[in-house]
Amino acid sequence: MSVTMRRSKRRKLKNEINVVPYIDVMLVLLIIFMVTAPLMNLGTDVTLPDSNARSLSTPRDPVIVSVYPDGALALMVEQQNQSVTREDLLVRLRAIHAQNPEATILVRGDGSASYQLIMDAISAINEAGVTKVSLLSRPLESGG
Template identity: 40%
Template sequence: MTPLRASQSRRRAPVAEINVTPMVDVMLVLLIIFMVTAPLLTAGVPVNLPDAAAKPLTQEREPVAISLDRSGKLFVGDKAVDQAIFADELTRLTARGDPPQVMLRADRGLDYGRVMAVMAQLNRAGINKIALVTTGEAGGDAR
């Protein structure tokens, strides 16, 4: 055997296998990141919701989120809406035909009358499907 042949036989052949372990590690990290951040993306307005033991409702289509923060500021989705133009915003929502379902999120520290005034405006606009959003925890103090 010539020296050239001996050195060629000692070289390793290229490995034809793919190492998927790093890819699986990256996918698991991404999965954990999405699992942690997904619940935080559902509501953009910070509201301290009351507790309730009711079951979640089934929904036919995407509801409209209306929020009242601690100061009583009104939001439609993530957009702040002035009380003076709230009726116009409701008219725009109902102009598409069938009135949408509304998810009303109100801070627990708000005056009950303020929440009922918003519900009355929704009713006058023809929106009768109103869901009150809570944290889902039972056993809160009943003061």
């Protein structure tokens, strides 16, 4: 009887799982994913047009420049929309900027106008000295 008592005292079985190795593996995997995630290149290559546009704050007393699909431009000041050329637009925007350096210009691009035409209009606005430029959009209509 003394032999069986010695064995039971020396080797008592535990029904617990040692989780320390699992925590170590988890931390190593976490570090690997944290290091490799920023290196993943998701998306496709896109050639974006050049522009000098800068971001701006909330507009006050905006002037609206419309860009049409054929590349035509229009300037709306005080609820009057007038068709203008690029040179005309530069002259008028320089005059507006001279009177009010805080004036905000909103660009209203037609949905079927190319991205390059809209960016050309923004570049022209920046060339006139205006740094506060924003894009106008329409909210989506609910389908149901």
